[in-house]
Amino acid sequence: MAKKSVWSDNRFWQRTAAWITGFASVLLIWLTFDTSAQISMGNDSDLKSGVTKRVPGPTVINYKITYEMNKKRQHEIPVIGGMNAEGTSAFQEKEKFFGRDDWSEEEATELLHLGKLGSQVKNCMNCHTLLGNGAYYAPDLTKAWLDPAWGPTGPMQALTGKSTKEEAMAEFLQNPSQYPTHARMMPNLGITAEEAKGLVAFLKHMSSIDTNGFPRNFGKIQGAVNGK
Amino acid sequence: MANSYLTSESKKLATWYFTVAATLFGAQLLFGLVAAIQYVIPGFLFEILDFSVARMLHINALVVWMVFAMFGAVYWLLPDETGIETVGIEVGKLLFWVFTAAVTVVVLVYLFIQVGPADATSIWFIHEGREYIEAPRWADIGITVVALGFVANLFMTGMKGNRSGIVTVLMADMIAFAGLYLTGMFYTDNITVDQFWWWWVIHLWVEATWEVYVGAIAAYGLITMIGAHRKVVEMWLWIEVTMLFGSGILGMGHHYFWIGTPEYWWEIGALFSALEPLPLVAMFIHVLYDWGKMQGEESAKGLDRSVITNKPAFTWFVLNAFGNFLGAGIWGFFHTLPQVNLYTHGTQFTSAHGHLAFFGAYATILIGMMYIAVQGKNGIKILNNSTSTIFATSMIVGGVVGMTVALTVAGYSDVIISRAQMGATWAGYFDAQATTWLTQGMVWRLIMGVITFVGFFFLAKDLLTIGKSNIHVR
Numbered sequence: 115m116a117k118k119s120v121w122s123d124n125r126f127w128q129r130t131a132a133w134i135t136g137f138a139s140v141l142l143i144w145l146t147f148d149t150s151a152q153i154s155m156g157n158d159s160d161l162k163s164g165v166t167k168r169v170p171g172p173t174v175i176n177y178k179i180t181y182e183m184n185k186k187r188q189h190e191i192p193v194i195g196g197m198n199a200e201g202t203s204a205f206q207e208k209e210k211f212f213g214r215d216d217w218s219e220e221e222a223t224e225l226l227h228l229g230k231l232g233s234q235v236k237n238c239m240n241c242h243t244l245l246g247n248g249a250y251y252a253p254d255l256t257k258a259w260l261d262p263a264w265g266p267t268g269p270m271q272a273l274t275g276k277s278t279k280e281e282a283m284a285e286f287l288q289n290p291s292q293y294p295t296h297a298r299m300m301p302n303l304g305i306t307a308e309e310a311k312g313l314v315a316f317l318k319h320m321s322s323i324d325t326n327g328f329p330r331n332f333g334k335i336q337g338a339v340n341g342k
Numbered sequence: 343m344a345n346s347y348l349t350s351e352s353k354k355l356a357t358w359y360f361t362v363a364a365t366l367f368g369a370q371l372l373f374g375l376v377a378a379i380q381y382v383i384p385g386f387l388f389e390i391l392d393f394s395v396a397r398m399l400h401i402n403a404l405v406v407w408m409v410f411a412m413f414g415a416v417y418w419l420l421p422d423e424t425g426i427e428t429v430g431i432e433v434g435k436l437l438f439w440v441f442t443a444a445v446t447v448v449v450l451v452y453l454f455i456q457v458g459p460a461d462a463t464s465i466w467f468i469h470e471g472r473e474y475i476e477a478p479r480w481a482d483i484g485i486t487v488v489a490l491g492f493v494a495n496l497f498m499t500g501m502k503g504n505r506s507g508i509v510t511v512l513m514a515d516m517i518a519f520a521g522l523y524l525t526g527m528f529y530t531d532n533i534t535v536d537q538f539w540w541w542w543v544i545h546l547w548v549e550a551t552w553e554v555y556v557g558a559i560a561a562y563g564l565i566t567m568i569g570a571h572r573k574v575v576e577m578w579l580w581i582e583v584t585m586l587f588g589s590g591i592l593g594m595g596h597h598y599f600w601i602g603t604p605e606y607w608w609e610i611g612a613l614f615s616a617l618e619p620l621p622l623v624a625m626f627i628h629v630l631y632d633w634g635k636m637q638g639e640e641s642a643k644g645l646d647r648s649v650i651t652n653k654p655a656f657t658w659f660v661l662n663a664f665g666n667f668l669g670a671g672i673w674g675f676f677h678t679l680p681q682v683n684l685y686t687h688g689t690q691f692t693s694a695h696g697h698l699a700f701f702g703a704y705a706t707i708l709i710g711m712m713y714i715a716v717q718g719k720n721g722i723k724i725l726n727n728s729t730s731t732i733f734a735t736s737m738i739v740g741g742v743v744g745m746t747v748a749l750t751v752a753g754y755s756d757v758i759i760s761r762a763q764m765g766a767t768w769a770g771y772f773d774a775q776a777t778t779w780l781t782q783g784m785v786w787r788l789i790m791g792v793i794t795f796v797g798f799f800f801l802a803k804d805l806l807t808i809g810k811s812n813i814h815v816r
Binding site: 123128134141142148154168230232244247254263297301303312324327328331 | 775
């Protein structure tokens with residue numbers, strides 16, 4: 115019998131499959147450890163001592179958040195509490211959230227917990243996208259907190275009769291079908307006043323997550339050609 | 343089961359799984375249709391069966407019918423591959439009823455309770471609100487028990503009987519499939535950590551373990567339907583496993599570009615996910631090559647007859663080879679590089695890819711397995727196409743391809759206007775939704791969805807009646 119080539123040997127390919135799969139799995143697990151450390155949630159002392167976390171602590175709701183182009187990274191990053199000389203978060207400038215900028219770590223954590231739980235229970239993800247994942251029936255919520263529509267120049271504060279962004283959002287969430295913003299309306303999901311507060315805290319917190327520049331140019335372009 | 347030629351209990355159980363799978367496939371299309379109508383007529387069933395509920399039912403029915411059909415296909419092929427009756431078949435039957443009852447309860451709760459207060463009870467008993475794996479926590483635990491029972495049966499049978507290459511691959515693959523589900527069963531306030539592990543279930547299912555499963559099923563189909571040589575088929579299978587896991591496991595990086603995870607996932611995700619279409623090309627070539635080879639051997643003998651013993655099933659297997667490559671491979675590659683994905687992430691483009699990929703990679707081959715079961719149950723030597731087969735196949739395939747094209751066109755508008763030009767704001771989003779491309783795209787998607795749905799009725803009719811037809815060789 116002629117000598118068989120290794121390339122047509124099933125055992126060879128079986129071993130190759132096992133080795134490659136094992137190698138890829140080990141690499142994934144190793145990267146998961148590294149990533150997990152980088153995406154763990156920060157806390158209040160990080161914010162107070164100026165430590166930038168990819169996912170800041172819940173008390174980030176006490177701070178002003180913006181989304182600014184960073185020269186070094188060449189894309190936008192969340193800037194918390196005003197910008198420092200390097201173009202990153204200064205953690206100085208506070209912003210009132212439902213009339214207070216002194217939410218304690220316990221209070222803010224509880225509020226974020228209610229909001230994140232609410233985002234799942236109310237099934238936000240099956241109409242909206244969160245961090246770009248979900249359904250495409252309604253706007254992306256990744257940076258919804260920073261959306262000009264809810265700001266002082268946007269239509270939503272006047273429509274809901276509220277004078278701050280968080281109150282306008284909370285009012286809308288409780289009675290969405292009273293404020294028809296589009297033919298495609300948000301249904302009433304039985305969101306209570308407390309749940310709405312939690313959801314807005316969740317949105318504000320999500321806008322402070324470092325998403326590597328996604329979405330690009332958020333809120334920077336007004337009146338571009340829209341191809342209609 | 344009257345008039346059944348089946349003597350194997352494992353194969354009988356497989357037909358039960360296929361029956362529930364086909365029913366849930368119908369439910370998937372029905373709720374998809376509701377959601378598609380809502381894109382065109384936004385007031386349709388508003389605050390009765392909202393888009394969020396219809397879509398949750400649409401995508402959950404999709405995942406569950408595929409899991410049912412996957413379990414069914416394994417129970418079907420085990421006696422053929424191992425040469426023995428499946429070990430623990432009575433437990434398998436019990437678990438089938440547990441699974442079916444659990445799914446029924448979950449669907450009824452989705453439909454009639456829909457939403458609860460923001461507390462842990464809702465997560466445990468209504469739904470978890472995490473796309474694709476919305477099932478409430480109690481059902482998660484139930485699904486895990488059922489899946490582990492299934493894996494145990496597969497292992498015990500594989501170890502007792504003849505462990506072929508196909509069975510070996512399935513054993514390794516199905517234990518990973520069941521184990522990965524556990525990574526999606528916890529709650530965290532950190533949305534980035536939430537989505538990181540959520541992808542361990544979704545991505546490592548559909549872009550790794552499910553694809554390997556399809557490779558194994560395709561191998562079984564080639565051996566049983568065209569008499570392909572086991573040694574060649576199983577060598578291809580190992581090469582496919584190498585390529586699928588080699589690219590798919592780290593290809594998960596393409597979901598970690600924008601969810602708060604570090605930048606190094608850009609490079610890892612781009613490289614490995616760009617390689618993901620390669621095994622799909624290999625699978626496509628493999629199916630067509632083996633078909634040509636076996637037909638050629640037949641011609642060389644001077645015999646002018648087809649080597650295919652099950653025409654409808656083989657059609658669906660070839661559609662799988664092509665659809666997997668096109669839907670998962672090409673439509674996936676379109677938007678897998680970070681510089682493109684920055685704009686396409688979370689748009690109708692993703693939806694276009696999702697439709698063709700799930701259909702091309704999984705629905706096709708699982709429908710093919712249903713036809714193999716019809717053949718076996720009715721003791722048919724060569725199963726031919728009926729008129730309904732032709733209608734079902736062309737309408738379902740035409741409908742899904744049509745939906746994909748419509749959603750791709752809508753996706754361009756979504757990407758360019760909402761993302762590239764308007765920076766993804768609320769206003770930008772609705773500007774894109776109002777464009778002609780998107781609005782007309784949604785109308786075409788609905789029309790194509792109706793065609794798919796009508797095709798489903800031909801398919802159901804065909805699966806129920808084709809076995810009794812006299813067009814076959816018995």
